Structure formats: structure tokens, C-alpha cells
Amino acid sequence: xxxxxxxxxxxxxxxxxxxxxxxxxxxxxxxxxxxxxxxxxxxxxxxxxxxxxxxxxxxxxxxxxxxxxxxxxxxxxxxxxxxxxxxxxxxxxxxxxxxxxxxxxxxxxxxxxxxxxxxxxxxxxxxxxxxxxxxxxxxxxxxxxxxxxxxxxxxxxxxxxxxxxxxxxxxxxxxxxxxxxxxxxxxxxxxxxxxxxxxxxx
Numbered sequence: 001x002x003x004x005x006x007x008x009x010x011x012x013x014x015x016x017x018x019x020x021x022x023x024x025x026x027x028x029x030x031x032x033x034x035x036x037x038x039x040x041x042x043x044x045x046x047x048x049x050x051x052x053x054x055x056x057x058x059x060x061x062x063x064x065x066x067x068x069x070x071x072x073x074x075x076x077x078x079x080x081x082x083x084x085x086x087x088x089x090x091x092x093x094x095x096x097x098x099x100x101x102x103x104x105x106x107x108x109x110x111x112x113x114x115x116x117x118x119x120x121x122x123x124x125x126x127x128x129x130x131x132x133x134x135x136x137x138x139x140x141x142x143x144x145x146x147x148x149x150x151x152x153x154x155x156x157x158x159x160x161x162x163x164x165x166x167x168x169x170x171x172x173x174x175x176x177x178x179x180x181x182x183x184x185x186x187x188x189x190x191x192x193x194x195x196x197x198x199x200x201x202x
Contacts, residue, residue: 006061006091010036011054013071015043024067027096033065043074055082060090068097076114083111148177149185157186 010033012024039050073079092103101107160166
């Protein structure tokens with residue numbers, strides 16, 4: 001019985017219309033790709049319809065080839081996720097510029113090294129974040145975003161509200177805050193009110 005070989009697919013992407021797609025498609029065709037999916041979409045865009053269609057079409061035994069690694073993944077993490085999923089489904093991956101081929105032991109090892117570096121980077125970022133938060137707590141500050149209403153702003157807003165001369169909506173516009181922030185961060189804090197419904201806007 002003859003062995004059925006998989007199909008060779010290619011994926012090409014450029015970020016803008018004025019970039020030359022033919023450099024990639026010509027290289028993919030020369031590499032033996034029988035069908036090439038291509039699209040114009042920036043790396044920052046989450047939606048890549050042609051890539052999604054290509055990934056849905058691939059079957060065990062097939063091979064996906066790209067001209068360069070950054071054509072496939074928007075980040076190292078995403079690239080590793082895609083290639084790892086392909087490998088688990090019995091699909092090989094090639095990148096022409098980096099000379100990577102996961103059908104070989106060397107190519108698989110290369111991707112394992114990439115994955116290890118990605119994990120190392122994540123751990124370093126998490127460690128630095130934890131260290132930064134700990135240092136902030138030691139200085140008496142909590143992590144997170146800065147409050148929209150500073151103590152000085154709260155005093156000014158409270159004075160305006162108490163004067164009954166300025167409407168709440170005008171106060172919010174003047175200080176670029178929402179009415180929710182006004183009631184929660186100013187009045188509730190200053191007056192000890194537990195519910196916005198107990199307050200009457202000026």
C-alpha cells in the first residue's frame with residue numbers, strides 16, 4: 001500500500017499594501033508549497049482571516065511553511081503556541097529564513113529552546129513585578145493605578161459641592177471625572193455615606 005504524503009501549505013503576510021508580497025510567495029512556491037495563503041494585515045491586529053483559514057485546513061501529515069517566523073506569530077508566546085499545537089496535531093512547520101524544520105530533531109530542539117527562553121522571560125517579568133510591588137508596599141504605597149482623585153482634588157470638589165453654587169455635572173466636567181467617581185471617591189469618602197442613593201446632586 002502506498003504511503004500518503006501530506007500537503008505543503010504556505011502562509012505569507014505583509015503589514016501594508018505598499019509592501020511587496022511576492023518576495024514571500026515566490027520563496028514559498030520555490031520551497032514546494034502547493035497552496036499559499038496570503039493577507040495584508042499588521043502584526044498588531046488580532047484578526048487574521050487567511051491564517052485562521054490556513055490553520056483550519058491543515059491536517060496530520062501536512063506541512064506549514066512561512067518565509068520568516070515573525071510572519072506567523074505576533075509575539076514569541078503566540079508563535080510557540082501555534083507551532084506547539086501544530087506539532088501535537090501531527091503537522092510539521094518550516095521557517096525558511098531561520099532554516100527551522102520541526103520534522104527534524106534539530107528543528108524540534110530549536111523550538112524547545114525558544115519555548116524555554118519565553119518561559120524564562122515570563123518568570124523574570126513576574127519576579128520584577130513582585131519585587132516592585134514589595135518595594136512599594138515597604139514605602140507605604142499599594143500597587144495598581146493611581147487614583148483619579150487626589151486628596152487635594154477631593155478637598156476642592158467637596159468645597160464646591162458644599163457651596164451649593166455648582167452642579168455635580170459641572171464639577172465632574174471641570175475635574176474630568178465621572179459621576180460614579182464623584183460619589184465614590186469624594187462624597188462617600190468625606191461624608192461616610194454608604195449609598196449613592198442617599199445623596200442629592202447639587
